[in-house]
Amino acid sequence: MSGTTPIVIRNAGVLDVHAGTYSTADVVSVDGKIRSVAADADAPTDARVIDGSGKFVIPGxxxxxxxxxxxxxxxxxxxxxxxxxxxxxxxxxxxxxxxxxxxxxxxxxxxxxxxxxxxxxxxxxxxxxxxxxxxxxxxxxxxxxxxxxxxxxxxxxxxxxxxxxxxxxxxxxxxxxxxxxxxxxxxxxxxxxxxxxxxxxxxxxxxxxxxxxxxxxxxxxxxxxxxxxxxxxxxxxxxxxxxxxxxxxxxxxxxxxxxxxxxxxxxxxxxxxxxxxxxxxxxxxxxxxxxxxxxxxxxxxxxxxxxxxxxxxxxxxxxxxxxxxxxxxxNEQFRLLGKVQPAIDAIRSATTTAAQLLEREGEIGVVAPGADADMLVLDADPLADVSVLADISEHLDYLIQDGKVVAT
Known part of the structure; x- marks a missing residue:
């Protein structure tokens, strides 16, 4: 998505859905794609900076x-x-x-x-x-x-x-x-x-x-x-x-x-x-x-x-x-799923597994270099409580699609 303002989310807890773990990192997106996920990542000088301290970043x-x-x-x-x-x-x-x-x-x-x-x-x-x-x-x-x-x-x-x-x-x-x-x-x-x-x-x-x-x-x-x-x-x-x-x-x-x-x-x-x-x-x-x-x-x-x-x-x-x-x-589906499976598996069903079904593995459903810059910045940890996603309107700080902030 050429022309989209670059974004850097600094010092956030970034979810690796495959591993089911967080790492503290900066997420940089350029032209609608994730360029890097790394500590102290370099970012374009004109990037919009989002403070991710204490926040949780998961895939769209x-x-x-x-x-x-x-x-x-x-x-x-x-x-x-x-x-x-x-x-x-x-x-x-x-x-x-x-x-x-x-x-x-x-x-x-x-x-x-x-x-x-x-x-x-x-x-x-x-x-x-x-x-x-x-x-x-x-x-x-x-x-x-x-x-x-x-x-x-x-x-x-x-x-x-x-x-x-x-x-x-x-x-x-x-x-x-x-x-x-x-x-x-x-x-x-x-x-x-x-x-x-x-x-x-x-x-x-x-x-x-x-x-x-x-x-x-x-x-x-x-x-x-x-x-x-x-x-x-x-x-x-x-x-x-x-x-x-x-x-x-x-x-x-x-x-x-x-x-x-x-x-x-x-x-x-x-x-x-x-x-x-x-x-x-x-x-x-x-x-x-x-x-x-x-x-x-x-x-x-x-x-x-x-x-x-x-x-x-x-x-x-x-x-x-x-x-x-x-x-x-x-989003109520997350609460129902959480009754019969761990939170990470409910999250995988709406990210990595769904991406595999759609034949778009690595392109969507992950926060990783090369993937579409589709991300949610949350104020609470959905791994600890999947109802964070069921009640998403209470916890969504930033919604990013194709490297563009859609809602805050």
Missing amino acids: LIDAHVHVVASSADFRSLTWTPASYVYAQTAKIMGEMLRRGFTTVRDLSGADFGLALAQKEGLLEGPKLHFCGKALSQTGGHGDMRLPGEDHDPNGRGCCGIGRVADGVDAVRAAARDELRKGAHHVKIMASGGVSSPTDRIDSTQYSMEEMRAAVEEAEAANRYVAAHAYTARAINRALEAGVRSIEHGNLLDEESLRLFLEKDAFLVPTLVTYWALKEEGKEFGLSEEMWNKVDTVLTTGLEAIAWAHEAGVKMAFGSDLLGGMHRHQ
């Missing part, structure tokens, strides 16, 4: 499962909402995400090339955006928002839905290729039922093995990967066998799932905070009574699944999956 956070266009928990409403209004809501959502410390996010359906470009060019303030475009769904699957009595074309109504229906191997290939053509960083498939779709059961499996493998083949041909929405063990295991890189949610996993995660070197992205928030507030933000009643099924087993996966050594990335006015609870 990464949320690996968001929906930045989801201004309502009712995904159906997006199919007839004007694009201009969706954009205005999205700009607000993304700006607030950034100020919660998330400098990069992975969108799991809804965001597109235009939003990512607007953020990159500085037209839109928010996290850097990895997007899939629209998720691929079978007819009657988690991306098909038609009610039982509706027979219109599921892909031909409105601008801003989160899914596209593609049935059969050839149609799945074509849909995956089309999303990749439009710049997708990954392809998302719906491999099971879900809460926010009107006609499927949570315990259903979706897509044949051949259809899922077709999506994986197309993504891999483009040097991309597939993320799969899946709740039950049966759905999770089928998707892992088909070669997907990440399982989204995964609340009802079993021992076979854990074995497959390790064998396939795949990632789990648990999104427990969204079920907590949906139970608390979902009706207020557009969730129907029927959908609200589904939440308990996936909420009650969520923490247990995370604990099992952590104990087994499964790679887990931070994900929130919040909708509508519930986005404000994004």
Whole structure:
């Protein structure tokens, strides 16, 4: 980011996320990249100096499962909402995400090339955006928002839905290729039922093995990967066998799932905070009574699944999956994670592990030379108490993205 004023953070406790330890150092960023992390580091004479004494510097956070266009928990409403209004809501959502410390996010359906470009060019303030475009769904699957009595074309109504229906191997290939053509960083498939779709059961499996493998083949041909929405063990295991890189949610996993995660070197992205928030507030933000009643099924087993996966050594990335006015609870996920794993592992899930999932190891999620200068300067130690990140508005002194101070 040429032209950005250099920054030096002096005498701060800098977190090495890999090691799980702090060192007292100066952090120097130039042109949006971290130049050095060292004691008494040299810095450009025109650098902005931040006194880091007694402060804690950690990498900018990464949320690996968001929906930045989801201004309502009712995904159906997006199919007839004007694009201009969706954009205005999205700009607000993304700006607030950034100020919660998330400098990069992975969108799991809804965001597109235009939003990512607007953020990159500085037209839109928010996290850097990895997007899939629209998720691929079978007819009657988690991306098909038609009610039982509706027979219109599921892909031909409105601008801003989160899914596209593609049935059969050839149609799945074509849909995956089309999303990749439009710049997708990954392809998302719906491999099971879900809460926010009107006609499927949570315990259903979706897509044949051949259809899922077709999506994986197309993504891999483009040097991309597939993320799969899946709740039950049966759905999770089928998707892992088909070669997907990440399982989204995964609340009802079993021992076979854990074995497959390790064998396939795949990632789990648990999104427990969204079920907590949906139970608390979902009706207020557009969730129907029927959908609200589904939440308990996936909420009650969520923490247990995370604990099992952590104990087994499964790679887990931070994900929130919040909708509508519930986005404000994004950081609450840290408090939930802290119940079943050490603080450093919760932090890794939102930094180094998430960066690995996004295939950007060493570029984001670390405070190290050569990485993007995305950093949080905190007044308290999140290793000692992960609720520092859950209550981030009380502890964030400086938010730095691409070497620019965004907020103080």
